[in-house]
Amino acid sequence: MNLGAFSSRPAGRPIKDDVGEGRMFGDRALLAFLLCLVAILLLGLRYVYLQVISHDEFSTRSLSNRVRIVPVAPNRGLIYDRRGRPVAENMPAYRLELVPEKVDDVEQTIQVLSEIIELPEDAYERFQKTRTRYRVFDSVPLKFNLTEQEVARFAVDRHNFNGLEIVPYLSRNYPYKDLLTHVLGYVGRLDEDDLNRVEESNYRGTTHIGKAGIERYYEDALHGVSGVEKIETNAQGRVLQVLERQDPVHGDDLILSLDVLIQQAAWDALGERAGAVIAMDPNDGSILAMVSKPAFDANLFVHGISTKDYRGLLSAPDRPLFNRAILGGYEPGSTLKPFIALAGLELGVTTPQRRIFSSGNFQLSPNSRPYRDWRKGGHGWVTVEQALEQSVNTYFYQLALDLGIDNIHDYLAPFGFGEPTGLDLIGENSGVLPSRPLKRGQFGLPWYPGETVITGIGQGFNVVTPVQLVVALSALVNGGIRYEPRLLFAAKQAGDEQAHRVNAPVAAQIPVRDPANWDVVQEGMRLVVHGAQGTARAIKPASGFQIAGKSGTAQVATQSETTDRQSADTAAHLRHHALFIAYAPSENPGIVVAAVVEHGGGGSSQAAPVARAVIDAWLSQEILP
Amino acid sequence: MRRLYPAWVKWPQLDYALLAALVLLMGFGLLVLYSASGQDMSVVYRQGVRIGVGLVAMLVLSQVPPHILRMWTPYLYGIGLILLMATWFFGVGRSTNRWLDIGPIRFQPSEIMKLGVPMMVAWYLHPRRLPPDLVSIAVSGLILLAPVVLIVRQPDLGTSLLVAVSGCFTLFLAGLQWRYILALAGLAAAAAPALWFVMREYQRNRVRTFLDPESDPLGSGWNIIQSKIAVGSGGVFGKGWLNGTQSNLEFIPERHTDFILAVLSEEFGLVGVLLLFAVYLFIVGRGLYIASMARQTYARLLAGSLALTFFVYVLVNGGMVSGILPVVGVPLPLISYGGTSIVTLLAGFGILMSFYSHRNFIR
Numbered sequence: 010m011n012l013g014a015f016s017s018r019p020a021g022r023p024i025k026d027d028v029g030e031g032r033m034f035g036d037r038a039l040l041a042f043l044l045c046l047v048a049i050l051l052l053g054l055r056y057v058y059l060q061v062i063s064h065d066e067f068s069t070r071s072l073s074n075r076v077r078i079v080p081v082a083p084n085r086g087l088i089y090d091r092r093g094r095p096v097a098e099n100m101p102a103y104r105l106e107l108v109p110e111k112v113d114d115v116e117q118t119i120q121v122l123s124e125i126i127e128l129p130e131d132a133y134e135r136f137q138k139t140r141t142r143y144r145v146f147d148s149v150p151l152k153f154n155l156t157e158q159e160v161a162r163f164a165v166d167r168h169n170f171n172g173l174e175i176v177p178y179l180s181r182n183y184p185y186k187d188l189l190t191h192v193l194g195y196v197g198r199l200d201e202d203d204l205n206r207v208e209e210s211n212y213r214g215t216t217h218i219g220k221a222g223i224e225r226y227y228e229d230a231l232h233g234v235s236g237v238e239k240i241e242t243n244a245q246g247r248v249l250q251v252l253e254r255q256d257p258v259h260g261d262d263l264i265l266s267l268d269v270l271i272q273q274a275a276w277d278a279l280g281e282r283a284g285a286v287i288a289m290d291p292n293d294g295s296i297l298a299m300v301s302k303p304a305f306d307a308n309l310f311v312h313g314i315s316t317k318d319y320r321g322l323l324s325a326p327d328r329p330l331f332n333r334a335i336l337g338g339y340e341p342g343s344t345l346k347p348f349i350a351l352a353g354l355e356l357g358v359t360t361p362q363r364r365i366f367s368s369g370n371f372q373l374s375p376n377s378r379p380y381r382d383w384r385k386g387g388h389g390w391v392t393v394e395q396a397l398e399q400s401v402n403t404y405f406y407q408l409a410l411d412l413g414i415d416n417i418h419d420y421l422a423p424f425g426f427g428e429p430t431g432l433d434l435i436g437e438n439s440g441v442l443p444s445r446p447l448k449r450g451q452f453g454l455p456w457y458p459g460e461t462v463i464t465g466i467g468q469g470f471n472v473v474t475p476v477q478l479v480v481a482l483s484a485l486v487n488g489g490i491r492y493e494p495r496l497l498f499a500a501k502q503a504g505d506e507q508a509h510r511v512n513a514p515v516a517a518q519i520p521v522r523d524p525a526n527w528d529v530v531q532e533g534m535r536l537v538v539h540g541a542q543g544t545a546r547a548i549k550p551a552s553g554f555q556i557a558g559k560s561g562t563a564q565v566a567t568q569s570e571t572t573d574r575q576s577a578d579t580a581a582h583l584r585h586h587a588l589f590i591a592y593a594p595s596e597n598p599g600i601v602v603a604a605v606v607e608h609g610g611g612g613s614s615q616a617a618p619v620a621r622a623v624i625d626a627w628l629s630q631e632i633l634p
Numbered sequence: 635m636r637r638l639y640p641a642w643v644k645w646p647q648l649d650y651a652l653l654a655a656l657v658l659l660m661g662f663g664l665l666v667l668y669s670a671s672g673q674d675m676s677v678v679y680r681q682g683v684r685i686g687v688g689l690v691a692m693l694v695l696s697q698v699p700p701h702i703l704r705m706w707t708p709y710l711y712g713i714g715l716i717l718l719m720a721t722w723f724f725g726v727g728r729s730t731n732r733w734l735d736i737g738p739i740r741f742q743p744s745e746i747m748k749l750g751v752p753m754m755v756a757w758y759l760h761p762r763r764l765p766p767d768l769v770s771i772a773v774s775g776l777i778l779l780a781p782v783v784l785i786v787r788q789p790d791l792g793t794s795l796l797v798a799v800s801g802c803f804t805l806f807l808a809g810l811q812w813r814y815i816l817a818l819a820g821l822a823a824a825a826a827p828a829l830w831f832v833m834r835e836y837q838r839n840r841v842r843t844f845l846d847p848e849s850d851p852l853g854s855g856w857n858i859i860q861s862k863i864a865v866g867s868g869g870v871f872g873k874g875w876l877n878g879t880q881s882n883l884e885f886i887p888e889r890h891t892d893f894i895l896a897v898l899s900e901e902f903g904l905v906g907v908l909l910l911f912a913v914y915l916f917i918v919g920r921g922l923y924i925a926s927m928a929r930q931t932y933a934r935l936l937a938g939s940l941a942l943t944f945f946v947y948v949l950v951n952g953g954m955v956s957g958i959l960p961v962v963g964v965p966l967p968l969i970s971y972g973g974t975s976i977v978t979l980l981a982g983f984g985i986l987m988s989f990y991s992h993r994n995f996i997r
Binding site: 025026027030031033034035037038039041042045046048049052053055056057059060061063064066067068070071 | 761762763764765803806807809862863864865866867868869870879880899903904907908911914915918919922925926929931934935938942945948949952953956958
């Protein structure tokens with residue numbers, strides 16, 4: 010780089026006048042110095058004002074700095090289920106607090122303390138981490154939820170521990186333990202990261218914050234507004250009197266649309282198997298039950314889970330921290346057939362009367378790879394109703410081909426496939442609704458006809474979450490209204506007499522061309538349970554109560570001729586996932602259910618009974634006043 | 635007379651008056667720091683190490699002849715600009731991207747620009763006829779604005795203003811005509827409201843708190859209130875070293891960094907404050923003297939600008955601690971705890987000393 014050319018004196022300019030410049034610079038420098046002098050004198054005067062003239066006032070204020078402004082944390086809002094059963098409550102408890110200012114050697118104090126009170130091994134490190142949030146004369150919580158014995162033992166040795174105090178507080182408690190964990194989430198110790206998403210000034214006295222689930226999604230409502238107390242202390246920091254108090258406003262109480270009894274039924278029906286069950290009221294979009302198994306006890310997180318326990322949960326092969334109901338992406342399998350059937354009927358590609366012959370093998374052209382029916386030898390000539398009842402693949406292979414992938418995508422999209430449902434929880438999986446642009450975008454490949462064929466039976470690129478299934482099926486049975494599902498049913502603000510109902514918004518209205526088409530699909534689904542050849546006729550209620558449904562099987566690995574993926578003899582992790590979607594009663598449905606049993610095998614045999622158990626529980630609740 | 639040291643030892647050419655003032659200042663600073671850190675010797679050691687590094691930088695730079703410094707100037711400025719742009723992509727630090735992590739070193743590239751901008755403006759004006767014509771003013775303005783805009787975006791309003799000020803001083807010392815000064819001042823006053831929209835929410839909060847500290851006495855207002863109490867309760871003679879209750883009970887926030895002057899005021903009183911101000915005034919006076927001794931434009935402009943900018947730090951910090959200026963994260967120079975700032979300042983004084991020892995050379 011030739012800097013010389015640029016920095017040298019530009020041609021044609023007058024020559025520098027060194028003497029004149031020097032004189033001018035001297036003037037300017039002198040002027041600058043005088044300005045500095047004036048400025049520092051003025052600043053000095055300010056200090057004279059503070060330190061001489063106002064000295065007495067500030068001296069008094071410095072002495073009276075024993076008056077402290079202490080934040081008062083609001084009580085967290087309670088959470089109830091639909092029938093008013095408390096599912097997250099505040100229990101009186103004791104915590105141990107330490108005032109760093111009054112403890113000379115914190116590390117040693119903690120050491121001695123650990124002999125009478127059980128402290129985690131990294132108590133000191135944790136203390137150092139949290140103390141940065143507090144001023145030295147603020148107390149820092151050391152341990153939450155002390156046992157009665159610990160409180161008693163500390164009381165006896167109290168005189169040995171200056172600067173330590175036992176403080177009563179309200180601790181979050183989840184009476185149903187792991188049953189509702191994936192819905193409620195939990196609260197945990199407030200940390201630096203949390204402070205970035207809330208208003209810090211409102212959290213000065215708060216120790217816990219919603220970390221997951223409802224507790225996190227509705228954190229703002231549940232937390233309430235922090236209050237302030239002006240207190241006078243003696244030189245040792247002991248509180249003498251409260252001078253002024255601005256009461257905190259406790260958080261909103263939330264009423265969830267969940268019914269604990271239905272939730273329990275779903276939980277029990279899954280048994281030891283991993284999976285998810287979600288139930289929704291198709292008339293208003295409220296969630297009645299949402300189970301994901303395995304789960305964990307949320308109370309562990311409230312008092313600070315040990316690193317070892319947490320690592321255990323993280324590394325468990327069946328992933329208990331993973332909420333399958335909204336995060337689990339599964340191949341929909343045959344549960345997609347009712348939607349394909351409706352697409353065919355509404356778009357005029359097929360008719361209720363049209364019959365298609367199922368030979369057991371379906372081929373795009375002679376000699377090409379055959380697509381199979383689940384029954385060897387096929388089902389013969391079937392209408393769309395029969396095809397749903399018996400889950401005839403060939404009918405849907407042909408129908409999907411007739412529709413074409415573009416029609417399938419465009420018709421299914423309004424049902425909410427391929428996008429988050431908008432449920433009031435964070436981090437929902439959006440699933441995959443295949444289309445030409447999607448495949449090109451992801452793989453850079455064109456779409457092949459064979460992929461349309463298997464899309465007809467919900468295989469291939471399709472991925473759905475249980476919550477998507479339940480939302481889509483609701484739209485299919487309630488006349489095309491797709492709700493944005495809600496766990497929150499009603500909220501009660503501090504001072505309110507009554508809770509205010511929260512309505513689930515409508516996400517889309519699917520146009521109905523001919524209601525008869527919708528009836529045909531629903532009849533097909535009713536036959537799945539009540540038809541003579543229905544794949545799920547085993548769950549048909551003896552009472553004559555009408556349930557409609559559709560089973561599905563999600564492939565875990567590609568189909569191989571040699572392994573029977575539905576058999577109980579096959580190694581568990583190789584077995585398919587079992588899916589079942591259902592609604593009841595078949596006329597004017599009041600509940601829609603989606604159940605997934607991971608590695609369960611067949612949808613009808615494994616997942617259908619789970620859905621039936623949920624419907625039974627719902628029925629028994631409906632009879633109640 | 636017998637030499638006490640071998641003949642090849644040459645005492646470095648230094649301005650011993652300036653050096654004495656600096657050492658006095660930093661020694662006093664360490665004393666205050668010991669008290670402000672809650673008598674934590676390790677903090678004092680760490681600060682001592684930084685001062686050591688800074689003194690070495692000063693010593694090295696003081697031996698570099700001015701024309702070499704001038705030759706390096708565009709490169710330093712260019713590197714500074716590149717590093718500033720790098721903070722966009724690789725910046726670290728909570729919510730603001732001021733820091734760059736290079737191996738074990740973590741520093742703020744904006745610090746380089748505290749030297750880089752006045753150096754570059756002086757370099758540009760050096761061959762030109764002064765007072766500068768409109769073109770020179772415009773180019774100097776661009777040299778100044780490029781880094782300032784980058785620093786504002788980090789966001790670091792305080793540093794960007796200080797960098798801007800250092801460049802403006804260079805222009806002022808170059809003899810910028812009064813009519814331009816008035817025009818620029820008017821322009822700045824008109825643009826001030828626009829600043830409000832550039833500011834991030836936390837910066838606006840600082841301004842709001844400055845206007846009405848009692849609005850959030852527990853939060854951001856706390857700093858100003860407690861700092862004023864500390865200063866005021868110190869009185870004429872102070873509460874004595876290590877006896878400041880406001881600082882020992884940690885009522886003063888950031889007491890060993892930005893608010894260390896509050897600790898000093900509380901413990902050493904008005905006497906301590908005025909002595910401190912006197913030393914600062916001596917340093918800037920000495921700096922301006924060195925500047926007017928220099929024979930080349932580059933050295934004059936740069937030395938004067940460095941000295942004046944140094945003094946602006948003192949004024950801003952002193953104003954902030956006493957509650958007449960908003961809280962803008964400007965440390966008390968050479969006293970506040972913190973790494974990059976001390977090293978840059980001492981490097982700047984190294985440059986001054988180089989100009990002093992080379993004052994008789996024309997080139």
